[in-house]
Amino acid sequence: MKLSILLTTYNSSRYLEQQLDSLIAQTFFEWNLYIRDDCSTDETLNIINTFCARDSRILSIPSNGTSLGAAKGFMYLLNKVESDYFMFCDHDDVWLTDKIEKTLAKMKSLESSHDGPIVVHTDLFVVNHNLEIVSDSYWRTVGLKPAIITKGDIIQVFNCVTGCTMMINKAAKLVSLPYNERAPMHDWWIAIQTIRRGGIIRQVNESLILYRQHDSNAVGAKEVNTGYYLKKIRNIKNTIQGNLERIRFLKEISGIGIGKYFYYKIYYNFVRKF
Numbered sequence: 001m002k003l004s005i006l007l008t009t010y011n012s013s014r015y016l017e018q019q020l021d022s023l024i025a026q027t028f029f030e031w032n033l034y035i036r037d038d039c040s041t042d043e044t045l046n047i048i049n050t051f052c053a054r055d056s057r058i059l060s061i062p063s064n065g066t067s068l069g070a071a072k073g074f075m076y077l078l079n080k081v082e083s084d085y086f087m088f089c090d091h092d093d094v095w096l097t098d099k100i101e102k103t104l105a106k107m108k109s110l111e112s113s114h115d116g117p118i119v120v121h122t123d124l125f126v127v128n129h130n131l132e133i134v135s136d137s138y139w140r141t142v143g144l145k146p147a148i149i150t151k152g153d154i155i156q157v158f159n160c161v162t163g164c165t166m167m168i169n170k171a172a173k174l175v176s177l178p179y180n181e182r183a184p185m186h187d188w189w190i191a192i193q194t195i196r197r198g199g200i201i202r203q204v205n206e207s208l209i210l211y212r213q214h215d216s217n218a219v220g221a222k223e224v225n226t227g228y229y230l231k232k233i234r235n236i237k238n239t240i241q242g243n244l245e246r247i248r249f250l251k252e253i254s255g256i257g258i259g260k261y262f263y264y265k266i267y268y269n270f271v272r273k274f
Helices: 014-023 044-054 069-079 097-111 139-140 170-176 184-194 227-236 234-253 258-271
Strands: 003-009 032-037 056-063 086-091 118-127 133-135 167-169 200-212
Touching: 003 014, 003 069, 014 044, 032 044, 032 069, 044 056, 069 170, 069 184, 069 227, 086 097, 097 118, 097 167, 097 200, 118 139, 118 170, 133 139, 167 170, 170 184, 184 200, 184 234, 234 258
Parallel strands: 003 032, 003 086, 032 056, 118 200
Antiparallel strands: 086 167, 118 133, 118 167
């Protein structure tokens, strides 16, 4: 059994060592870490090389001078690496020591009754840049209800799978390739492809990662409250444009039209409040 952790970096020197230390401290230790740096200009590569020399489980994948960005970088690694299970790691978080152990246990339990694509994900502690806890549940902070979202087509409109908490099996990898670069992020693409191809998405109802919020987050925790909706209204042009682009994309890949799209939008924005 092989478990691979995929990590992309870009100018990650500020927090990378803490993340790598948290991987090395895992209670489950039979893993390999594959790191692809996206042409960093700071000390990131030196840190990576130091850890590669220290731990033979950590491997650096050369970028050959090509910048891909986060989503394409992760999918490049997913395509390149052969493994039974895959996890996705952000450079600026910290994993609790039993994150792999508990996520893998859930995966193994699901595989005993399902032989297709499987995605397992977890809740997150939201922390500030000093790792001080802001919220003990990312799901509660942003109003996510994974048990509802992963039923049927709702996942195509509302993604509930945070990539840095995700473990997928090999079957989920196969249905997720090739990557459609119009997808907003790799985690959302893998989630919808898993559901569309007869797979399942299940959650560990526990926060197993310190999800660091700082001024350079690619994607962060945005609390869903009155201010969130007012911001959407103030940026109504961008909101409409974003929805229309998503509708066109979903119509292409799965046939979801404007009616069903907004039905799910209205339905979920109602149920997430209770």
